Amino acid sequence: MAAVIPESHRDILVGKNFAHIATLMRDGSPQVTPVWVDQEGDLVVFNTSEGRQKPRNLDRDGRVALSVLDHANPYRYIQIRGVVEEKTTQGAEEHIDRLAKKYMGVDRYPYHDPAQPRVIYRVRPLHVQTMG
């Protein structure tokens, strides 16, 4: 049932574009928040910190959706519905450094905080829609 990230729109995830990620609150209502995003093959990858709303929601219910515009042409976008396939702290501090490079142009994420360890979520797309 998995869906692939079409090569025609992969650049939107590779580029410096913000994803808006929806998760489910305890009562089942949606929440959306902007995040840095990344891709690995057919997986969508993002990085957050324990204790925030997003991981709390995802650890309860791994169903997730995201929408990403191409900032150079906002009528070109990709939207994905999927599920969390993996959550890991392994490599997560290095991964946020790579995202900081992409989004901020710096070699090291400036907000590392041992009290808030980073965590990677890998999302398996189940439905993909593109525009433009």
Next chain:
Amino acid sequence: MAAVIPESHRDILVGKNFAHIATLMRDGSPQVTPVWVDQEGDLVVFNTSEGRQKPRNLDRDGRVALSVLDHANPYRYIQIRGVVEEKTTQGAEEHIDRLAKKYMGVDRYPYHDPAQPRVIYRVRPLHVQTMG
């Protein structure tokens, strides 16, 4: 329980920024899609067409969330969780023209289609978070 749109971040909704709106699919999973957005006092307003996924979802469950970045500074944003307060076709064709003016700089929305009448959703914010 309603929340207000803070004046400090109202300009994000007034400006030419895309909202990413999350609704709930029939199975309760989230869906997110980019939309043009508007505000009226304490309400967030958007415009869609009957038959699309978003209105189908909202007519079943009016719980909604949205996230909007300031395109001039993406570390400044507003995210809102709320409920549909009103759905109406009244004024909806004129309203999409006003949104086309804001987002496309044209006087008339170029994709008017009598087979797909426009519909306005007004959302009452219940929780608002801002950054930056």
